[in-house]
Amino acid sequence: MQTPELLLDDAEADSGPPRWRELLLHRSVLVPVLVALLLLLGLAAGLASLREQTLNAERRTLGALVAALADQADSALAASQTAMQATAEELAAGAWETDDEVAQPLLRARAAALPWVRQMLLAGTDGHVLQAADDDTDMPPLSGADYFRAALGAPAGEAGLGTPERWPGQPHPWVPLSMPWYGPEGRQSGVIVLAADPSLLVGGFTRTSPAPDARLQLVRNDGRLWLAEPAGAGPTVWPEGWPPPDERPAWSLELDSAHDGDAVRHWIVVGHAMRRAPMNMVLARDRDAVLRDWRSQAWLVAGFGVLALFITAALSLRHAREQRWREQSQRHLQRQQERAARAFLAAREGLWEWVPERQRHSLSPRMRELAGFGPSDDVSADSPLGWHDRVAADEHARLAEAVQAHLQQATPDFSVVLRIAPPGQAPRHVRVRGRAMAHAGEGPPPLAGTAYDVTDEVAMAEQTRRLDEQLQRARRLEALGTLAGGVAHDFNNVLAAIQGYGERAQDQAGPDSPLRPHLDRILDAARRGKTLVERITASGQPGAGQRRRFEPRELLEEAWALATQDLPDTVQATLDAGSDIPPIEGDPVAWFEACLNLLRNAVQALPGGGRLHAVLAQETVTQARVLWHGRLTPGRWLRLSVNDDGPGIAPEHVPHLLEPFFTTRAGHGGTGLGMTVVHNTVRDAGGALDLRTAPGEGTRFDLYLPCPAGDAAGPRAVLAAADAPGQGEVVLVVDDEPALVALLEETLAELGYEPRGFTDPLQALAAFEAEPALFTGIVSDQRMPGLTGLALVARCKALAPGLASVIVTAHGGADFEQGVADTGVDAVLRKPLSLNELGEALARVFAQRRR
Template sequence: MAPEQAPTPISELSLDDGAAGAAAAARAPRWRELLLDRAVILPLLIAACLVAGLGVGLATLRQQLLDSEERMLAALSSALADQADSALAAAQTAMQATAEEIAGGAWTPDTPVAAAVLRARAAALPAARQMLLLDARARVLQAADGSLDEPAHDRADYFHSAAGAAPGSAHIGAPTTWPGHRTPWIPLSMPWYSPDGRHHGVIVVAADTALLLGGFDRRRPAPDARLRVLRTDGTPLLESEPSSGWPQRAGTLRPPTGVAAWTQIVDAPGDDGQTHGLLLAGHAMQRAPLAVVLSRDTHVVLADWRLQAWLVGGFALAALLVTTVLSLRHAREQRWREHSQRDLQRQRERAARAFAAAREGLWEWDPASERHYLSPRMRELLGFDASASAPPATHALSWPERVSQDDRRRLREAIDAHVRERTRDFSVTLRVTPPGEPPRHVRLRGQGLRDAQGQLLLLAGTAYDVSDEVAVSEAARRLDEQLQRARQFEALGALAGGVAHDFNNVLAAILGFGERARALAPEGSALAGHVQHMLSAGERGKTLVARMMAFGRTGQGLRQPYRPRALVQEAWTLAVQDVPEGVDARLDLDADDQELVGDGVAFFEAALNLMRNAVQAVGERGTLRARLFTETVEGPRVLWQGSLRPGRWLGLLVEDDGPGIEPAHLPRLLEPFYSTRGAQGGTGLGLAVVHAAVRDAHGAIELRTAPSEGTAITLHLPLPEPAAAHPAPGEATAWSGQGEVVMVVDDEPALVALLEEHLAERGFEPRGFSDAERAWRAFEAEPSLFAAVLSDQAMPRLSGLELIERCRRLSPGVVALIATAYGGTDFGARASAAGVQAVLAKPLDWAELDAVLQRLLHAPR
């Protein structure tokens, strides 16, 4: 009998012409190889040389344009400087002649002759608007035009620079705005002396800016050209028009020493907000320590050159690009065939290495021969010997000893759907159980090859191990179930919190009026006994409300004083009420009944969880012990969770002789939703609640456990220093108010009436409101009337924090108090931010309320 031959693997099947062409196209020669070809390099070098030559020519043309503009600006600045020198010379001559005539006694100021002389000389000076004779106190003695208003000359720089100067010395002042004229005038000044040689005042010529600017507007070479007159130290004196592009650094524009003319290019911001080059050309004056500086924006000067550069550069780049494309195409066609053959071989080698690195198996199934082809990795996944071929099967990968019946059915359905619906491929995850090996999950992906008539010729595909993915998915599913349970707890908590809030208001009224009824009932009477029973029931209801609020909250609770001894006793009573008779349960309360400040409900829940865990661990028979004690820690001590610092600590020990805790569970013991009981019970929240309560109290947890040796867990909470102890409740009973007006706001009318009655008895004037909006309107009308605001938190339309925030904004000195059972996560921080000075727990404790009012209203400020 001839041996059966396995079908040809799909990797060895021939491809049609279209597929071969696509494979060859994907393996074209690399561009880097083409760029190194001589057929490409030589044309590119020639083109690059041409482009470089064009670039040199453009750079030369640019420099020529700048040089030409420099020469033009230098010539114009020289002409403007000479014109300004001429105008200054004429003005200096007129002022000097005036001073010499006065010194020679030709005429005296404040005479008709003096007025005529000044008018004649002012009219003869170019651009002159006024000529004045000032005395030594800057008072006007004579003016060429007496109709003009005069500025304050005594504070002007031109007066002080000329006063007391040498005879014949001329001075130029800063441009000055003359009264009634918008444009500034240029003041020129020179001292004048009396015939006896004494200094008597200053001669002032006020000229138009054209005196220095000359005919720049008529000779402006371009719209962007600017003219500025500078002093020799670089200080600007005058400019043709304001320019944001002029450099602000004085050193940049300081005229060079000993140089009559200069040019330079500096960087400066242009009118478009960008930095451009600024072409400067300056020329020093001879008659005055001034320099005329012309400027033009190089961006404007080179506008035509840039257009030419873009055109030339675009043409050069286009020519270079065409040359490059043609050269690359020629080289690519030459190497196409050789590279295609080499690339095809490399792709085959890469595919083989990729499958080996990816740990994927290849499989094929021939329906006609019912034979499989399995790669070595595929045989490994299915548990076959690496050297033996797979046995025949009536369907793809259907070996009953390795794949379950359900998985084989799912595989056949997926293949049939793929063949029937002509989908691109199919994917199925099978649970494979090789003989003698643990089960594994294998994901199969494949597709079918058909003939021209659509008949199935071959099934082929890949497979890889997804056991880790399945494990992660299963873990995610379990975590999602825990999350759903947590959301159910959250919903129940929200419901419990809402019910508890409403019940708390009712309970507060019952306890408040009950206490008042007990105070009015005769001592020892039946009525007093009945009221006392009612108050006892109310206190139990208060504890129930606290538990409901603790169940409903999701963050840290309020920090209030509480007695841990009473809470431990109550938790013990609840935990051991149903323990079997074979359990020896003992509670030792060795610690004093000291008061702590924190979340008492959280401490109660933590103690109750530890005790219930111990009861469940003991079972039907064993020993259970709880002990409350205090200790003094001398040095730092590291515990299982947290550490103890030196000081006094309160400890709660809960221990049992149950089966103990396995070491494998210890690292995850405090994780939420992690339970060592599995499906037998427990939500995994108990120790997480314990940990949260201890953490919020800045405590630590000590754990001692071992299999079959029981478990002992100790909670450590820091004790306050003796000096920090709270005053006894009765210490504030002798204090009373002094008629202060206190606003009381609560949506429960009974509580408003109760608080009003109590505050009135304590010496206050209460104003009660059961509507927060009405309370705000009353406060807004008379904010100074109210000394304090006592408000509930949860109210319709306007919460207590919002009301107090408004009141504190209007009257910062008002005392603000909030009464609530639980305000939500981080309520203390939110209350402090709103301006609340004290948070009171509901139902209210009258002694605590009196003490808080005494501290906030009558404490020394």
């Protein structure tokens, strides 16, 4: 039984011969005609392009020729001006006079050296000719000539170019050049006039004219015609705003309606500005003459195209009549082909079918591509997607669980992502979906489904997970840093008092005092406490270290020597530090401590022996990457890799590695600050940190720091306090710790300053506002109740902009560095404060103020 669709096809097949109107609208006629029309349009476009290419080629030819002519004219003018200038200089130097015997032979020799020169003469300021190279040539009146008037009062050596004029008895106009000449006393004595043949400017045109219709003109910068070759020929109407030579030395335009006699002609005009004269060398050609050959080709091609279109239409009509009879029987086949094409497009997902009864596993071409099978490779049929050499064992387990849940009617279908690793190809993630098909037999039912590549989606999800982990880690570190900074602030005040009074006691105790050893130990303990507090506060205070240029390779080698000096023979340690490591900008102490901590952690992971390998090298990143902590942007990076084959890091410890005081070596000397130092180094330098570890597989840390784009500035010189002692400057001292205020007052007084101490910043502000002119500087703590140090300095500087300012702090808080820059603080010192550092800072600041 036929379907209605097939019956309709049969009806159409029996409808009789087609009518002419139907044939005209049939695609077998329309398509060839349209193709022929498109070819005609293509030919038309090609002809239009050929026309434009012809015009462009002519413009380039004319441009090259006019540039050469302009250069030739400039060279001739330069030679003429050189001869005139040599004459003027000799007259100015008094080498000869106009009435000397050598005057006329010298003028005649210089005129003869220039082929285009017809006359060279010396005229007085009244226009009277004093000497001439050729006495037989009649002279025109000089006093009224434009070139003569222009030379009167002109600077020495400045040449002028006059309008071409006819000299008495000469058949053609001559081009006059003029230059003033001055006597030995420095007053203008007259004008040097050089009359040249027009070949001076247009001599090369007659030899290099590209065509009989070519016209050469010299046009002034204001658009007026100066000279034409041939005379009176070529375009004479110049539009307003034509290109001035000072903006575009080379230019071109078209004059579509330039009048040449009674006829209207179209010109291609190309110009080039002259360097030695305020005018343009213009070369023009009749556009119709340039396109004459193109028009002949265009008529020939057009006739051929129209004939081809007519023949195509006739043959298409004949072919359509025969084809229409076959179309009815081919429609059904065409529909089937369209369905097959749509199915092939859908197969980009990959189609698979598993029939256990027949031991058959069918895969579409796309599915074979996803699984890494060739067109003729055999596929195992023992289980659904059971490619043991391509899917890991745990992936098989997840697939089996999903299929089992589906077969037990727990899910309408199953969907699972498998990691497929074809031999010799990169692993990919593939989402497999399927469902069971009905069957009447025993055993597992057939399964069928689709699959598509989700590698990019999995990579994006992994990157999102890493970024989320970094965000959570950053929040924890920020919270811990804030807490550590708050605790360290009060502890720093205690350390500052201990260190400050200890230094003063040490200075007062003599070298042989029995108290000296005890004071030395007190100060050593204070310095160790300062170092410990700096490590703690650095976790919450970016950029606390001193940035300068240093050699990372040298510091790494020092850290390597310290970390591996007591290694047992069972540990094989190798260091590979490349010789092409560039200097970088940053904190060298932080870099050294980061290297030392990574190396010591790796050494401590090998108590029973093993291998330790460290590599320092440059790496060029072409695409952005998200690492364990931070991300890499495209550019050059310095990479330090520390790799050990120890027991690895437990997964539950990885999220806490960068937190202060977290350690897995409690009771074995671990402080929990080693990885915090590494984190601070990466954070302050804008770097990144990558971690690869697994239990029993060792650990590898990759520390990345950006390489500088150029040379960095060297360290600044430090001015000692003794080099510039105080000169009685009144300094406002503010700190909420009374002991520190008293200590600072005593120290500043000994250094030659007059301190005024306050423990309340509001009271200090009131005292400053009462007498702002009294104070020359301010030394203030940053974190104080009621008012911060930066806020106090800002309000004081609003009253006294020239106030010198020093901020003393251990933990400035968020945006502290930006606040220092905005407020204009001169120096920032870290607590606990060394009195020598304070003296040096004040000496440097006040020395700059005095200068």
